[in-house]
Amino acid sequence: MDWSVLLQTAPSGGMTYLGWLGSGTMWTLLVSLFAWVIAFSLGSILGILRTTPLPIARAIATGYVELFRNIPLLVQMFLWYFVVPEVIPKAWGDYLKTQFPNLVELPFAQFSMLEFTAAVLCLGLYTASRVAEQVRAGIESLPRGQTNAGLAMGFTLPQVYRFVLLPMAYRIIVPPMTSEFLTIFKNSSTALTIGVLELTAQSRQISEYTFKTFEAFTAATLIYIVITMSVILAMRWLEGRVSVPGYIAKAGAH
Amino acid sequence: MEGDFDWAVIWKSRQILWDGFLVSLQLFGIALAGGIVFGTLLALARLSSWRVLAWPATGFVNLIRSIPFIMAIFWFYFLTPMVMKKLTGQQGEAVGPFMSAVVAFIMVESAYYSEIIRAGIQSIPRGQPHAALALGMTYWQAMGQVVLPQAFRNMLPIMLTQAIILFQDTSLVYVVGLKDFLGAASKQGQITGRLVELYVFVAFAFFIICFLASQLVKRLQRRIAVR
Numbered sequence: 001m002d003w004s005v006l007l008q009t010a011p012s013g014g015m016t017y018l019g020w021l022g023s024g025t026m027w028t029l030l031v032s033l034f035a036w037v038i039a040f041s042l043g044s045i046l047g048i049l050r051t052t053p054l055p056i057a058r059a060i061a062t063g064y065v066e067l068f069r070n071i072p073l074l075v076q077m078f079l080w081y082f083v084v085p086e087v088i089p090k091a092w093g094d095y096l097k098t099q100f101p102n103l104v105e106l107p108f109a110q111f112s113m114l115e116f117t118a119a120v121l122c123l124g125l126y127t128a129s130r131v132a133e134q135v136r137a138g139i140e141s142l143p144r145g146q147t148n149a150g151l152a153m154g155f156t157l158p159q160v161y162r163f164v165l166l167p168m169a170y171r172i173i174v175p176p177m178t179s180e181f182l183t184i185f186k187n188s189s190t191a192l193t194i195g196v197l198e199l200t201a202q203s204r205q206i207s208e209y210t211f212k213t214f215e216a217f218t219a220a221t222l223i224y225i226v227i228t229m230s231v232i233l234a235m236r237w238l239e240g241r242v243s244v245p246g247y248i249a250k251a252g253a254h
Numbered sequence: 255m256e257g258d259f260d261w262a263v264i265w266k267s268r269q270i271l272w273d274g275f276l277v278s279l280q281l282f283g284i285a286l287a288g289g290i291v292f293g294t295l296l297a298l299a300r301l302s303s304w305r306v307l308a309w310p311a312t313g314f315v316n317l318i319r320s321i322p323f324i325m326a327i328f329w330f331y332f333l334t335p336m337v338m339k340k341l342t343g344q345q346g347e348a349v350g351p352f353m354s355a356v357v358a359f360i361m362v363e364s365a366y367y368s369e370i371i372r373a374g375i376q377s378i379p380r381g382q383p384h385a386a387l388a389l390g391m392t393y394w395q396a397m398g399q400v401v402l403p404q405a406f407r408n409m410l411p412i413m414l415t416q417a418i419i420l421f422q423d424t425s426l427v428y429v430v431g432l433k434d435f436l437g438a439a440s441k442q443g444q445i446t447g448r449l450v451e452l453y454v455f456v457a458f459a460f461f462i463i464c465f466l467a468s469q470l471v472k473r474l475q476r477r478i479a480v481r
Contacts, residue, residue: 070468071457073422075425075457078453186323189322190324200324220325221329
């Protein structure tokens, strides 16, 4: 084993292989965090819609969840990257393919805003369907009496959600949301198939350039473990902050 | 734009797509069986009071669960031929990409399944295995005849849902160039220049299969819940 290989200068603009890993980590974090913003906001809306008494809203949200949950993420990635630019009007497609600036340019590969956007959009919309299910489960876990009591007290339905249901539901679903949040970092590695040079992609590049596969993969694995640990610690802190006294008895049950 | 699409390409590629689909199905079957068997053993090891068993099992499961599936595929793609060479002592006897993919999938799925099975075992009141042991049953009798049959029954819907996810995950072997369903479609798309049609078809096929399967699971779940 030869760990010093990571400190060697890589064949790209004075960067070491460790620099490649750092850059990969940054793109993994960026793709995941941007995607999480989409997933959390859209997923919340969809999850809430699925619990409302409005049949059309429920049908739309249910359709969305079923559609995005039943197609593999990798296939969705290809749909966004290869299919969408061909299906939209040709002028737009040409614009997307030529006018986006490059984000990373290395001698062996580069990727532009197009790949990054496709990856974020794909991962975000996919994860939204999973978040929606958690939000729905959280709301449905509350006794029906809470909605009824709210309405009986003269709250409108949006008020019932805003002041009664959601403040409880979001606290209850912190543990399952933690695992969705962890999953988005892991799932972001599928972006390598459309050329985004995130962490997994960079570790493979290093292995191909140096033949030090074991070292390259171990380094990337360690970085993923650090990300996982940090998320778990942060979410544990959040869980403690927002927990409803006396409501969630099983601390650390996941 | 619609005039530009040539959907006949799917019919023309049916043999290649079908072969790819069979590769996916094979991988799915082997990974499912292997994942459940090894997952059960891992779960039992994790719940064991024997730390020599519990700690490595816990470490393995947590390690696999904290890295991306693709990273795990790369790892086993790299490790499997090396380990096989050490084990068999044969030189040059190459382990094919399918074999490496199978090992990767069994490993990853056994980690995922062990978490489901562990929760299932823990859902059985502790008094039951204690009673079984007190009646003179051995550990394996108590587990095999008292705890696991009930645990598996409780877990069935979650295990089937995980199986659907596993079926979708088989598409990830694309990253090592295996000609599974998606890989075959991708290759064929590059040859014919019809990537759009083939990817849409793959998405559609996956959707139909997984949607119908998930509806069946839902129905089963309702039937089990009524009891």
